[in-house]
Amino acid sequence: MSYIEKEIEEQPAIIHSLLNRESENVIQVARAIRQFNPSFAVVVGRGTSDNAARYAQYLLGIQAQLAVSLAAPSIHTVYGVQPKLSRALVIALSPSGEADEVSQVIADARAQGGLTLSITDDPNSSLAQMADYHLLLGCGKEKSIIATKSYTAQLTALAMLVTAITDNRDSYEALAHLPDLVARTLAGSESILGWVQRYRYVDQMAVVGRGYNYPTAFEISHKIRELCQITAEEYSEADFRHGQVSIIKQGFPVIVIAPSGKPMPLLVDLLRNLNQRHAECIVITDDLDISHYAQNLIALPPNIPEWLSPICAVVHGQYLAMQLALAMGHEVDVVVEG
Amino acid sequence: MSYIEKEIEEQPAIIHSLLNRESENVIQVARAIRQFNPSFAVVVGRGTSDNAARYAQYLLGIQAQLAVSLAAPSIHTVYGVQPKLSRALVIALSPSGEADEVSQVIADARAQGGLTLSITDDPNSSLAQMADYHLLLGCGKEKSIIATKSYTAQLTALAMLVTAITDNRDSYEALAHLPDLVARTLAGSESILGWVQRYRYVDQMAVVGRGYNYPTAFEISHKIRELCQITAEEYSEADFRHGQVSIIKQGFPVIVIAPSGKPMPLLVDLLRNLNQRHAECIVITDDLDISHYAQNLIALPPNIPEWLSPICAVVHGQYLAMQLALAMGHEVDVVVEG
Numbered sequence: 001m002s003y004i005e006k007e008i009e010e011q012p013a014i015i016h017s018l019l020n021r022e023s024e025n026v027i028q029v030a031r032a033i034r035q036f037n038p039s040f041a042v043v044v045g046r047g048t049s050d051n052a053a054r055y056a057q058y059l060l061g062i063q064a065q066l067a068v069s070l071a072a073p074s075i076h077t078v079y080g081v082q083p084k085l086s087r088a089l090v091i092a093l094s095p096s097g098e099a100d101e102v103s104q105v106i107a108d109a110r111a112q113g114g115l116t117l118s119i120t121d122d123p124n125s126s127l128a129q130m131a132d133y134h135l136l137l138g139c140g141k142e143k144s145i146i147a148t149k150s151y152t153a154q155l156t157a158l159a160m161l162v163t164a165i166t167d168n169r170d171s172y173e174a175l176a177h178l179p180d181l182v183a184r185t186l187a188g189s190e191s192i193l194g195w196v197q198r199y200r201y202v203d204q205m206a207v208v209g210r211g212y213n214y215p216t217a218f219e220i221s222h223k224i225r226e227l228c229q230i231t232a233e234e235y236s237e238a239d240f241r242h243g244q245v246s247i248i249k250q251g252f253p254v255i256v257i258a259p260s261g262k263p264m265p266l267l268v269d270l271l272r273n274l275n276q277r278h279a280e281c282i283v284i285t286d287d288l289d290i291s292h293y294a295q296n297l298i299a300l301p302p303n304i305p306e307w308l309s310p311i312c313a314v315v316h317g318q319y320l321a322m323q324l325a326l327a328m329g330h331e332v333d334v335v336v337e338g
Numbered sequence: 339m340s341y342i343e344k345e346i347e348e349q350p351a352i353i354h355s356l357l358n359r360e361s362e363n364v365i366q367v368a369r370a371i372r373q374f375n376p377s378f379a380v381v382v383g384r385g386t387s388d389n390a391a392r393y394a395q396y397l398l399g400i401q402a403q404l405a406v407s408l409a410a411p412s413i414h415t416v417y418g419v420q421p422k423l424s425r426a427l428v429i430a431l432s433p434s435g436e437a438d439e440v441s442q443v444i445a446d447a448r449a450q451g452g453l454t455l456s457i458t459d460d461p462n463s464s465l466a467q468m469a470d471y472h473l474l475l476g477c478g479k480e481k482s483i484i485a486t487k488s489y490t491a492q493l494t495a496l497a498m499l500v501t502a503i504t505d506n507r508d509s510y511e512a513l514a515h516l517p518d519l520v521a522r523t524l525a526g527s528e529s530i531l532g533w534v535q536r537y538r539y540v541d542q543m544a545v546v547g548r549g550y551n552y553p554t555a556f557e558i559s560h561k562i563r564e565l566c567q568i569t570a571e572e573y574s575e576a577d578f579r580h581g582q583v584s585i586i587k588q589g590f591p592v593i594v595i596a597p598s599g600k601p602m603p604l605l606v607d608l609l610r611n612l613n614q615r616h617a618e619c620i621v622i623t624d625d626l627d628i629s630h631y632a633q634n635l636i637a638l639p640p641n642i643p644e645w646l647s648p649i650c651a652v653v654h655g656q657y658l659a660m661q662l663a664l665a666m667g668h669e670v671d672v673v674v675e676g
Contacts, residue, residue: 039377039425042405047580061413067380067421069407074549074576075399078600083405087377087425101576145581204542204569211412222582229585231542231569238412238439242385243483244560247567262416 002333004144004227008318009186011149014139015156015311016179022135022160029117029133030164036115038089044071044105045093045154048147051222052093052154054215055310062212063162063171063307073101076108085114092118095137095150097125106131119157121150135161144333146226148318151219152182155311174305184301185312189319195296196323199253203230206248207255207317208270210237210263216310217257220317227325227332237266240273250278255320256294257313258285261306268293284316340671342482342565346656347524349487352477353494353649354517360473360498367455367471368502374453376427382409382443383431383492386485389560390431390492392553393648400550401500401509401645411439414446423452430456433475433488435463444469457495459488473499482671484564486656489557490520493649512643522639523650527657533634534661537591541568544586545593545655546608548575548601554648555595558655565663565670575604578611588616593658594632595651596623599644606631620658622651 041060043053050070057068066089075081077100090109092102097120106127109116118131121139128134137153156178163171205224209217217234224232235244248254254274258267264287271293274281283294286304291297298316300309325332379398381391388408395406404427413419415438428447430440435458444465447454456469459477466472475491494516501509543562547555555572562570573582586592592612596605602625609631612619621632624642629635636654638647663670 039422040405040407046576047582057407057410058413061410061421062417062419065419065421067378067407067409067423067426069378069395069405071405072395072399072552074552074574074601075396078549078604079400081400081403083399083403084377085405088405211416214410214412225582225585229587231571231585233569233571236412238384244385244563247563247569249567263412266416 002144004146004148004322004332007142007144007149008315008322011152011315012179012183012186014149014153015182018138018153018156019160019175019178021138022157026135026160026164029135029161032133033089033115033165036089038066038115039087040067040069041089041091042069042071042085042109043091043093044073044102046073046099046101048151048219048222049093049095049154051215051219052151052158054218055155055212056091056158058212058215059158059162059307064165071105073105076104077101082108082112084112085109086112088114090114090116092116092127092131093154094118094127095121095139095147097122097127103127103130119154146223151314152311159308159311174308178308178311181301181304181308181312182315185315188299188301189316192298192320192323196320196327199324200327202253205230205232205253205255206235207232207257208235208237208240209257210266212261212306213257213259213310213313216313216317219314220255220321223318223321224324227321227330228328229330237263237270240270245273248274248277248279251280253280253282255282255284255317258283258287258290259300259304259306259309259313260287261309284313340482342484342486342660342670345480345482345487346653346660349490349653350517350521350524352487352491353520356476356491356494357498357513357516359476360495364473364498364502367473367499370471371427371453371503374427376404376453377425378405378407379427379429380407380409380423380447381429381431382411382440384411384437384439386489386557386560387431387433387492389553389557390489390496392556393493393550394429394496396550396553397496397500397645402503409443411443414442415439420446420450422450423447424450426452428452428454430454430465430469431492432456432465433459433477433485435460435465441465441468457492484561489652490649497646497649512646516646516649519639519642519646519650520653523653526637526639527654530636530658530661534658534665537662538665540591543568543570543591543593544573545570545595546573546575546578547595548604550599550644551595551597551648551651554651554655557652558593558595558659561656561659562662565659565668566666567668575601575608578608583611586612586615586617589618591618591620593620593622593655596621596625596628597638597642597644597647597651598625599647622654
């Protein structure tokens with residue numbers, strides 16, 4: 001078994017232990033945030049962590065009514081300027097805890113009196129030490145160069161954080177079911193093996209989501225680019241609505257992330273449009289009523305609350321990207337020079 | 339002449355008249371902003387306007403020390419939630435002034451007491467009427483379905499705004515030269531005709547920028563997707579530094595936006611890496627010392643201040659996308675069904 005496959009499979013157990021280990025700590029962090037009463041939030045991360053930051057924008061925006069800025073670290077590092085962060089909650093996402101550009105943003109925020117939180121996998125890392133608060137992912141360093149388990153751990157930590165901020169009983173209960181939901185998702189991922197060969201010669205793909213799962217579209221296309229070394233591009237359903245759907249011609253493979261939730265009617269519209277264009281739709285959903293739109297469907301377990309669905313949906317995307325890379329003849333654990 | 343070609347050529351004159359017409363108005367807006375003393379800024383736009391919003395993030399961050407959040411309109415529209423905006427400067431970008439999702443964000447911000455500014459091309463539009471302040475682009479409605487002149491007008495309006503906020507003499511002087519710089523850029527765009535046929539059969543491209551010109555990478559790849567109906571993806575130089583460069587194989591066409599400025603050393607590193615990978619580099623730059631890295635170079639006029647270079651660099655990208663579309667046999671003014 002490759003490192004990446006092993007790490008994909010570790011995810012339910014990592015999420016389970018994260019939920020238990022950090023449950024008290026996250027309540028302290030949430031208390032500090034409520035006390036600080038930030039005017040807005042800034043989230044900073046690079047690569048996969050930047051996609052986790054996008055999830056934070058929806059999560060904190062929808063559930064904690066916090067406007068979220070995804071930091072542009074080069075403002076701090078390349079231009080040497082500090083935007084005003086004194087009234088901001090600033091969250092750093094970096095599994096290693098050593099991302100230089102991210103550290104600079106946290107250092108600047110602290111110096112200004114902003115409230116800083118780092119979410120890392122190393123309690124002794126620079127970021128863990130320098131931020132006011134720290135949440136430990138506990139996912140273990142990835143031996144694969146492809147980030148998988150650190151992403152779902154980051155999303156889980158963010159979901160725990162917003163639950164502690166809102167102190168909502170339903171959210172706590174939903175979180176408790178998350179490890180089981182991810183395990184059941186993973187059990188369903190194997191269905192991909194039944195049809196992945198069909199895409200052996202694909203050289204480009206599009207990945208579409210909306211709302212909570214727009215970040216999932218970024219992360220799945222990121223995984224496909226890294227693992228399959230083909231072009232894969234993320235879109236919001238809204239982009240396609242406003243004309244960009246014109247790139248989709250007959251047979252163009254489009255992954256549509258469509259778990260039950262508020263954007264579903266918009267996504268059904270999109271699927272209808274894609275079908276009219278004879279696109280090749282791969283649909284990630286728990287709603288089997290839309291299966292006729294899909295050339296291939298990857299089923300999610302039923303009853304996933306929409307806000308937690310990104311943690312499940314991305315697992316299918318990780319598995320698909322890995323299996324597609326194998327079908328294409330790539331060695332998935334080889335280090336690719338940066 | 340097609341509509342789009344005509345509209346690309348109108349840009350210097352539009353920028354000239356915008357600078358004159360709104361010069362007093364923008365000083366009033368800047369005064370209101372200084373008085374309001376926002377904790378942060380939110381910028382909201384869709385499609386091309388979202389890329390102008392990205393420019394605002396760098397511009398307001400670097401020059402006005404304002405952290406900028408690019409709004410996720412679906413939080414307001416799909417989820418029906420209002421993030422806290424009472425301490426925010428909220429800027430809406432919409433040439434028509436009628437983008438529904440954008441209007442919802444402005445309505446929510448006003449209701450909360452945030453300071454709102456709309457930048458539109460229609461003084462009678464909903465957005466012009468509903469925001470506290472309004473800047474008029476004066477670019478005229480685009481007859482092409484492809485946005486070109488509205489983008490550079492939006493960037494110019496934002497550059498005027500930050501200049502009025504900082505009240506910096508050098509910036510005022512630089513702005514005064516902008517119409518001439520854009521006209522000289524445009525005169526240089528024709529060199530593209532000498533080599534564009536080479537890319538007739540390209541089916542994917544990457545576009546890379548950093549800092550102020552990262553938004554330019556988004557906008558140029560957006561134009562290429564729309565006009566050429568091929569996959570084109572934007573990257574930050576930092577993404578490539580962190581591993582995503584692995585998608586670049588021999589002959590892969592990469593547009594590198596490299597005007598003189600702070601990110602130049604990073605971009606030269608990148609060009610060296612791309613050369614080692616035998617990528618096909620098309621470089622937009624004023625620095626002829628880096629021409630040996632480029633298969634084809636599109637020259638910018640000398641002495642463009644970096645913060646204004648996105649307004650020039652994108653013009654080359656617009657022209658390239660249009661000429662490439664023509665080389666590929668697309669009718670550039672045909673309406674593509676959304």
